[in-house]
Every structure is written in C-alpha cells, then in structure tokens.
Amino acid sequence: MYAFKYxxxxxxxxxxxxxxxDDAAKVLSGGMTxxxxxxxxxxxxxxxxxxxxxxxxxxVREQADHWWVGAATRHQDxxxxxxxxxxxxxxxxLAGLIGDPQVRARGTLGGSxxxxxxxxxYPAAALALQADILTERRNIQADDFFLGMFATALEPDxxxxxxxxxxxxxxxxAKFKHPASGYAMAxxxxxxxxxxVADHGGWRVAVTGVANGVFRWQEAExxxxxxxxxxxxxRDDVIDDVHAPAAYRTxxxxxxxxxxxxxFFDHPKPRCRAAP
Amino acid sequence: MKLTLTLNGTxxxxxVPDRTLLADLLRDTFGMTGTHVGCDTSxxxxxxxxxxxxxxxxxxxxxxxxxGCKVTTIEGLGANGLHPVQQAxxxxxxxxxxxxxxxxxxxxxxxLRRNPKPTPAQIAEGLSGNLCRCTGYVNIxxxxxxxxxxxxxxxx
Numbered sequence: 120m121y122a123f124k125y126x127x128x129x130x131x132x133x134x135x136x137x138x139x140x141d142d143a144a145k146v147l148s149g150g151m152t153x154x155x156x157x158x159x160x161x162x163x164x165x166x167x168x169x170x171x172x173x174x175x176x177x178x179v180r181e182q183a184d185h186w187w188v189g190a191a192t193r194h195q196d197x198x199x200x201x202x203x204x205x206x207x208x209x210x211x212x213l214a215g216l217i218g219d220p221q222v223r224a225r226g227t228l229g230g231s232x233x234x235x236x237x238x239x240x241y242p243a244a245a246l247a248l249q250a251d252i253l254t255e256r257r258n259i260q261a262d263d264f265f266l267g268m269f270a271t272a273l274e275p276d277x278x279x280x281x282x283x284x285x286x287x288x289x290x291x292x293a294k295f296k297h298p299a300s301g302y303a304m305a306x307x308x309x310x311x312x313x314x315x316v317a318d319h320g321g322w323r324v325a326v327t328g329v330a331n332g333v334f335r336w337q338e339a340e341x342x343x344x345x346x347x348x349x350x351x352x353x354r355d356d357v358i359d360d361v362h363a364p365a366a367y368r369t370x371x372x373x374x375x376x377x378x379x380x381x382x383f384f385d386h387p388k389p390r391c392r393a394a395p
Numbered sequence: 396m397k398l399t400l401t402l403n404g405t406x407x408x409x410x411v412p413d414r415t416l417l418a419d420l421l422r423d424t425f426g427m428t429g430t431h432v433g434c435d436t437s438x439x440x441x442x443x444x445x446x447x448x449x450x451x452x453x454x455x456x457x458x459x460x461x462x463g464c465k466v467t468t469i470e471g472l473g474a475n476g477l478h479p480v481q482q483a484x485x486x487x488x489x490x491x492x493x494x495x496x497x498x499x500x501x502x503x504x505x506x507l508r509r510n511p512k513p514t515p516a517q518i519a520e521g522l523s524g525n526l527c528r529c530t531g532y533v534n535i536x537x538x539x540x541x542x543x544x545x546x547x548x549x550x551x
Contacts, residue, residue: 120414120416121414122412122413122414123413123414124413125396125413125414125457125459127459147457147460150455150456150457150460151437151455154437154455154456154457155436155437155455158435158436167413167457169459169460171460195449218524219440219523219524219525220450220502220505220506220521220523220524221437221440221443221450221451221452221502221524222437222452222524224449224450224451225451225452225455225456299438301523
C-alpha cells in the first residue's frame with residue numbers, strides 16, 4: 120500500500136471540503152473494495168477521509184412512502200432490520216447475501232453504490248426500488264445514477280449521504296453467488312408497485328452481475344404485467360469471462376428471475392416461468 | 396498517527412504510520428501473533444479478530460479505524476483457561492494444521508453471540524468468510540455445535 124494521510128471526517132460538509140481541496144483524496148467508508156485495491160497498488164490516494172463515524176450517515180428509518188438508509192449503514196444492519204425484513208424483504212435479503220459476515224460487518228450501502236461494481240448487489244436494489252441517491256448537494260434518481268462498469272453520476276468530490284428506497288408492495292432478490300468471491304454471477308431484484316407508481320404496470324426488474332453494469336430488464340417487466348413468458352435476455356454487453364461464458368450468465372439471469380418470482384408469490388405461478 | 400484502543404481488556408496506545416493495517420498493528424506493534432495473516436486479500440479470514448465484539452478481517456481494516464475500539468484477539472479469549480469455543484475445537488479436533496484456527500474461533504465466537512443456537516447450515520454460512528485449506532470443515536461445524544451446546548444448552 121502506498122503511503123497516504125488518514126483523516127477522520129468531523130462532518131459531511133468538512134469531508135466534502137477536504138475532498139474538493141485535494142484531487143487525489145478519497146472517502147473511506149467500509150473499505151471492503153477500496154482497501155484491497157490500495158493494497159494491490161491499483162490506486163494510491165493521497166488521503167483517506169473516513170466517513171464511518173458520522174452518525175448522520177447511519178441508520179434505517181421509514182418515512183412516508185419510502186425507507187431512508189444512511190450511506191454509512193453496514194450491510195448487516197440492513198439485513199437484520201426487522202422493519203425492512205417485513206416491508207422490503209428483498210432489500211434485507213440482498214444485504215444478507217453480500218460477501219460473508221466479516222464483510223457485512225464493515226461494508227456500507229454508500230460505498231457499494233459509489234463503487235458500482237458490475238457484480239455488486241446493492242445497485243440492483245437501488246434500481247428496482249426506484250431509489251433516490253442523496254448526496255450532500257442533490258438527489259439523483261437511480262435510473263440516472265449508474266453509468267456502467269464502476270461509473271456513476273457522482274462528481275469526483277461528491278459524497279453519498281443516504282438512499283431513499285421507495286416502499287414496494289412486494290419485493291424479492293435471487294442471486295447466484297460466485298462460489299469463491301461471493302459476488303453475483305447473476306442477481307435479479309424484482310419489485311412490484313401499484314401500476315400508477317412505476318411504468319410497466321408497476322413492475323421493476325433489475326439485474327446485476329450479468330452485464331457491464333446493473334440494468335433494468337424491461338422485457339421481464341412487460342412479461343410480468345402481461346402474464347406471458349419472458350424472452351431470453353438479449354444484450355451485447357453480457358460479461359464473458361473465465362468464470363462464466365456469456366451464454367451461461369444469460370441463462371443464470373433467467374433462472375434467478377424465476378427464483379425471485381417464486382419467492383415473490385406464495386405459490387410459483389406459471390406466468391413467471393421462463394421461456395425454454 | 397497516534398491511536399488508543401482496548402486490546403484484550405487492556406488500554407494500549409501506539410504511534411504508527413497512517414497506512415498500518417490492524418493485522419500488522421496487532422502482530423508487529425503489540426506482539427499478538429495469534430492473529431494469522433493467510434492471504435492478505437480478505438479471502439481467507441485467518442486474520443479475523445473481534446472489534447467491538449464484531450468479527451472483522453484485520454488485514455482489510457486500517458489500524459486507525461480501530462482507534463477507540465475494543466479489540467479482542469485469540470490471546471484475549473481464554474483469560475481464565477480456554478474459552479468454550481476453543482475447548483470445543485480441541486475436543487472435536489476442529490483443526491488439522493491449525494493455521495486457520497484463530498480466525499475460525501473468533502468468527503465462531505461472533506456467530507454464537509449473534510445466533511446462540513445455529514443450525515449446521517447456519518454455521519456453514521456463518522463461517523463462509525473463513526477458509527480451511529486442510530478442508531477440515533466437518534469437525535469445525537461439530538466444534539461450533541458443541542460450543543453452542545455448552546454455552547447455551549443447544550441440543551447437538
């Protein structure tokens with residue numbers, strides 16, 4: 120690891136100022152990706168500004184039609200939150216499937232979204248749950264936030280403070296984990312809203328781990344509305360690597376869609392079955 | 396940078412470079428070499444220690460992030476003889492070469508804190524961040540079951 124200066128943030132404002140003042144500074148949240156990247160000398164920030172003790176950024180709260188989750192909230196605290204388990208089970212379930220217990224004890228929501236790993240779990244939840252990503256200067260809709268592999272709409276000196284997940288009628292997440300890394304080889308988040316609240320009759324389906332970045336699977340959303348079979352996933356940016364060829368990943372996406380739908384309904388319904 | 400933490404019940408201070416990892420602070424500065432560094436890439440879990448009672452991988456945490464915290468290493472578990480989890484690992488032969496054992500024990504202590512009566516499947520998931528390259532997992536799961544029984548009266 121290259122040498123750097125460690126600074127504990129006193130407030131979001133002071134952290135943003137410190138970040139603006141130094142182009143090579145970075146914010147530290149859980150550090151579950153940042154620290155390994157630094158140890159591999161893939162990056163060498165001049166300074167790390169630690170956000171994890173800012174209590175304003177920690178917590179899970181229900182507010183009107185959404186749930187606010189602070190950016191520095193640990194995965195384990197989302198996974199074990201009783202209110203979320205009851206009303207947004209897909210989100211609690213997703214948080215409990217990230218990495219392993221030690222990772223969930225450190226990793227944070229804001230860090231995961233800002234990193235936007237194409238195989239990370241939280242981006243799928245943010246996209247399917249029509250999230251607003253809140254920063255110290257504005258609100259960004261999830262539909263506008265994720266810009267492909269490790270790319271987001273965040274400015275270099277912008278800090279995520281929290282996320283508002285719109286409360287769905289129902290939600291579920293299914294993930295095929297890479298057996299060694301625990302990252303999604305395919306992860307599908309399905310959420311249902313009243314028809315007026317989301318296009319495609321209220322259904323939102325977001326997929327991670329399959330392509331160059333998280334995406335909405337619009338054909339699956341349409342099929343859930345109409346009750347028809349979902350056509351096989353067609354994309355030209357499906358990840359094709361040593362772990363899984365593109366055709367296998369595409370197939371896994373379909374299986375995870377079916378699995379999420381089965382968790383979704385009390386009884387598996389034929390209209391959720393994948394096309395052969 | 397200066398830091399202070401409570402290590403195995405004793406207040407300790409150090410002045411270390413900002414980039415020092417918690418694992419290196421524990422081993423090199425405080426001599427707690429029971430915390431093993433296996434992969435140094437947050438895969439294997441051998442370096443697991445408990446920070447404010449939560450199991451973390453100390454190779455993927457800065458020493459400064461533990462400033463002001465309560466840190467427990469394998470050396471601090473059995474202040475009065477072996478901890479029940481250590482005793483169970485010994486009794487069930489939940490180790491072969493023993494390299495992963497400190498991490499396995501620390502992760503198991505945290506698992507039993509969060510879930511005093513885990514099923515074998517919950518134990519396997521709870522220890523999924525720890526690798527045993529001797530593949531001695533069956534006896535490790537038996538050991539956690541035994542510890543659960545001794546500590547919380549869980550039927551085996």
